[in-house]
Amino acid sequence: MLKIRRFRPADAEECSRIEREIQRRLFSRIYPKKVTAHFLRGSSPRRMKKKFLRRITFVAEQDGNIRGFLVMIAKKRVAKISSLFVRFDQRRTGIGRKLMDFAVSFLRKNFPKVRKVWLRSSLLQPTITFYKAMGFNKIARKTISFPGKIRLVFILMEKNLP
Ligand SMILES: CC(C)(COP(=O)(O)OP(=O)(O)OC[C@H]1O[C@@H](n2cnc3c(N)ncnc32)[C@H](O)[C@@H]1OP(=O)(O)O)[C@@H](O)C(=O)NCCC(=O)NCCS
Numbered sequence: 001m002l003k004i005r006r007f008r009p010a011d012a013e014e015c016s017r018i019e020r021e022i023q024r025r026l027f028s029r030i031y032p033k034k035v036t037a038h039f040l041r042g043s044s045p046r047r048m049k050k051k052f053l054r055r056i057t058f059v060a061e062q063d064g065n066i067r068g069f070l071v072m073i074a075k076k077r078v079a080k081i082s083s084l085f086v087r088f089d090q091r092r093t094g095i096g097r098k099l100m101d102f103a104v105s106f107l108r109k110n111f112p113k114v115r116k117v118w119l120r121s122s123l124l125q126p127t128i129t130f131y132k133a134m135g136f137n138k139i140a141r142k143t144i145s146f147p148g149k150i151r152l153v154f155i156l157m158e159k160n161l162p
Contacts, residue, residue: 004060005061009049011066012048012049012052014066015048015069015085016044019048023036023039023040032148056071057072058070058099058102066087067086067087068095068096068099069085069099071083071084074107075114077114078114079107081119096134097134115160116160116161120156121155123153123155131157137157141154142154
């Protein structure tokens with residue numbers, strides 16, 4: 001059975017493998033090589049461990065293997081999802097939805113003042129479709145600068161918590 005739990009330092013290697021596989025197989029199709037290289041550097045186990053421990057990070061685990069993870073930051077009234085990845089061969093099996101539901105329940109219980117969840121989506125259509133299915137609405141397009149003077153467009157999305 002799939003279990004959602006807090007991230008532990010020993011999970012960093014597996015989370016890094018999941019994120020890097022998605023970057024190579026999906027993000028490299030829409031981002032220039034320099035940007036993919038930049039993302040791959042940022043997703044080393046060491047860097048991910050540091051970031052994930054500072055933030056609120058959940059992993060989805062089944063049969064001792066990590067199948068996906070979600071990372072967020074909760075402030076006073078707003079929470080931001082900074083990463084959500086499901087293992088490439090496990091997509092569309094309900095893991096993303098379970099991670100998202102778990103994160104929202106966690107916020108309701110532990111951060112009752114949070115009224116909004118915010119995120120920045122890539123332009124990958126399945127990702128936008130997923131977030132819409134999770135109740136997020138597009139609020140703006142945002143251009144972000146990357147090394148090599150590359151500017152890319154992302155979609156800002158938000159969801160109100162009842
Ligand atoms: C986007 C992502 C997190 C979704 O997680 P997932 O586990 O594959 O999604 P789920 O199986 O929980 O899907 C929930 C619902 O979202 C929608 N959805 C998800 N993937 C979809 C797709 N490829 N096409 C159309 N709708 C999709 C469907 O409505 C689905 O419900 P259904 O299967 O009952 O029809 C995952 O596919 C992923 O890691 N993608 C690559 C990385 C990424 O883009 N991360 C987010 C930004 S960093």
